[in-house]
Amino acid sequence: MKPSDAVSGAPASPLDIESVLEQLSLDEKVALLAGIDGWHTKAVPRLGVPSIRMSDGPNGVRGTRFFNGVPAACMPCETALGATFDQDLVRELGQLLGQECKAKGAHVLLGPTINIQRGPLGGRGFESFSEDPVLSGTLAARYCEGVQSEGILATPKHLVCNDQEHARVAVNAIVTERALREIYLLPFQLALGQSAVAPGCLMTSYNKLNGTHASEHPRLLQDIIRKEWGYEGLIVSDWFGTYSVSEAVNAGLDLEMPGMSGFRGPALIHAITSNKVKEFTVDERVRSVLKMVNATLASGIPEFAPENMRNTPETSALLRRAAAESVVLLKNDNNILPLNPAKRTLVLGPNANIATYCGGGSAALPAYYTTTPLQGIKCKSQSPDLVSFTQGAYGHKELPLLGEHLKTDDGKVGYTFRVYTESLEENPDRKHVDELHMTSSSAFLMDYMHPKVKGDTYYVTMDGTFVPTETALYDFGLTVAGTGLLYVDGQLIVDNKTKQRQGTSFFGIGTPEERGSISLTAGQSYKIHVDYGTAPTSNLKVKNVVSFGPGGLRLGGAKRIDPTEGAEEAVKLASDTTQFDQVVVCVGLNGDWESEGFDRPHMDLPAGSDDLVKKVLAARPDAVVVVQSGTPVTMSWAPQTKALVQAWYGGNEAGNGIADVLFGDVNPAAKLPLTFPTTLAQNPSYLNYRSEGGRVLYGEDVYVGYRYYDAVGAEPCFRFGHGLSYTSFASKDLSVSVSDGAVKSSSINVSVSVTNTGDRVGSEVLQVYVSPPSTSSVRRPPRELRAFHKVTSLQPGETRSVSLSPLSLALATSFWDENRDAWLSEEGEYTVHVVGTGSDNTVSQTFVVDKSRWWTGLHGKVNAAENGVNGHA
């Protein structure tokens, strides 16, 4: 059977690649090198070449629609997964993603994201695992194994140094070769070399690397990835991240996404005709595409499959486990936690009664369902009546989405979305060409399609009825990439059309939220109407930002609360010990603050949150503070807390996962995968974290994250690897031995025995660091994470001897020697530190490398799944 005839569940037979290549016309070859729309590659039915579907990625599978998409499983963001230090869990989640891909008919998943958080402000920091390349690359390998075990191809992204959003398509990242190899490329090297089978695809980044855009960088794509590392998979551009015809093809970029192609139609044929691109080079690129097609056959997914949901109890259980296992217990003085389910609990704060489940941008997706911390806490308490809530302050940047609080004319939750090809000015009697019932009032139109809508210029209305529950002043907000007017009962409340400001919404192309307010009466019905024109109707022109077609609109609204009054009310309740035995304060960021297209301007919590926390702590020092964010926030009040928890964006089960830890059903084991600085200025990228004059200097070199704090002896707010437990552990009997052999296949065997010295069952994460010899020929970070291992479910009093997976000697000892353009495992005495929970659970041991040896390529696979097969020669 030919691939294009495939039916669900029945893998088709592979293409004979050389025979297909011989039969393809030049036009067909060129067409195979670009997408046909947002998410599909080109099919050549006469030769049995099917169209392949790609989907974001990385924390869920959104399918083919940004606009009005089919709900999906949302797992915790990658920093949360980094915090688990749990390779088995990440592999399981990868497999779940593979299954979700099948439900969405996607052959290729666009994830994991494995860029590096140089500093705390990166808009997409939440999307990558860690500031540490070994934690990141090792988890990426497990993620890819899980995804690919279902026959789906994983796509580590973005190769390389897309570590900020500011001017992301134009910025030139200036990086030393040593930092590039040791910090930024290493996660990719590990993902490729340590997965059971190398990931099927790699995505290039938007930015330039040392003067050349990644998608047309021959040294990066050909010399390093293909020749040095032996990679045989597909290299795809980031969306709209192809910038040339000949250069990109010659440099090794196989596939341009999305379609319709700007570069790979007649322009590429012209370049071939004029011999700027050789036909055999095009054949190489086509070969990669056809190999990718063959590699997807095991999935059994037919072309253009319908998109479905697979919201099963097993999925929920796994997502809940993942959410809980990612929660980091930062402080727990006097054992305030776990909370007692029989006691009266006050829950307050901006993140308590809202599901902060996912960051923004291309990682965002509509989840099957969501859970809030308040819901989670109510479910845990012996009776929901024991739990009270007060808002205290808001934490949103944009007003909460209004769609779910509206009703259509026929009484359904949501609103009516109509599409027109003419503006109201052009034709006051215009008729809509499409009408949809929608609930989410955020509509990114990149992949909206209708046969009557041609091009990117068209018009949309939103209509619904709002019935307020309280008589109060209400704020309404309209954010657009385009132009928009918002009316309440015919009265213009927001004009985001005649005067517009440039903002960062919709991947950096839209306006900020423009707001208006109106007093409303409880129980009365108000007609909400939005009149919108797509991006081309706006005069705003943005530089250095990719435009994703027609733009989008977002409608928000909420009752206004006075922050001073909100905090006063919270303090009054929190300090009343006759009413409440325990208090939980939920603060943090959300997908409006952390999103693709822009970086955060500062590290602080939203206005009002710090004030709320400080006042509540002053009145109630035993209040438990829960922070949800994907990257670090300033916690000037941290010294005043007794119980403090970092909870990330936890996916569908975020609220339940938090409650599982707060009430002790899950004993926390997670550790910070990022350093939390005390102030922004303390972080090593502080002076070099934005595009200036078109470039960003990676001035901290290899001293990223904890490598810097360790080197200069600075104490951050919370260190990389920090995280407490409700029990305690002690490690002893560390044994370290080095196997003989060639440098790339030698290993270091590490074993240790771990005892649970407390009175609760708990899991212990062992972080294995290696310190360089004092005789090192170059300055090196004082210690670097080289392996990690989670010892699960140790009973109170139980001692377990643990043999860690052998460490690669090459990886554990080498730095990049710029003189020889190779890794150097240098002779000398190294020290292994096995670091557990708490300040005193560290054991150390030295070992000696007696000969300096250089190496290149991928080092030996020492950490892969059993029976794994290396996809490389």
Ligand code: BGC
């Ligand atoms: C992001 C990629 C993503 C792609 C498709 C780009 O803006 O950088 O990570 O996979 O869009 O949504």
